[in-house]
């Protein structure tokens with residue numbers, strides 16, 4: 001066994017939240033004079049922090065978004081999550097089979113994860129090892145959050161696997177010196193999305209969580225030094 005820690009992104013990996021979240025984000029931005037579709041939100045902001053997204057929008061608008069923009073967005077999001085959110089299929093079964101330590105590293109806030117992971121009965125499986133971009137200076141694609149999570153879990157980066165569904169997330173995991181798997185089984189993923197994740201640096205891509213425990217074992221053996229016979 002060569003990996004000691006499996007670091008899960010939250011949105012799009014543990015909970016199937018991205019379609020809901022892009023829709024809510026597009027609706028609130030449009031309401032504030034920045035017309036945008038959920039498809040456009042998906043391409044521009046998926047896997048990045050709201051803080052970074054807002055800075056870009058404000059730069060383009062040439063004015064600040066309202067002070068309570070974050071609250072409005074959050075209200076809309078949480079209302080939609082409570083109504084529609086589901087866990088990613090088979091994630092509970094996959095976690096049952098994984099023997100390594102696990103944690104979450106998400107661009108989202110702790111409050112958001114309390115709602116999304118709570119609703120999908122995942123919160124108690126991960127708590128207290130749930131880390132947010134709010135705890136570091138630079139969000140994904142910077143490596144900061146993954147390095148912070150590994151440090152908190154007392155595991156060196158080369159013994160970590162990151163499970164990510166976004167290009168910035170994969171870039172962040174790679175920049176942290178970790179092995180990254182790309183998951184493209186979320187309902188927001190289109191055909192060909194797995195190739196984008198592989199191009200971004202994922203060593204393996206998969207679209208069914210039942211494949212994950214086997215992948216961790218397989219890649220772990222392949223990556224092991226002195227076990228290949230060369």
Ligand SMILES: [Mg+2]
Pocket residue numbers: 009010011012013047164165166169
């Ligand atoms: Mg994600």
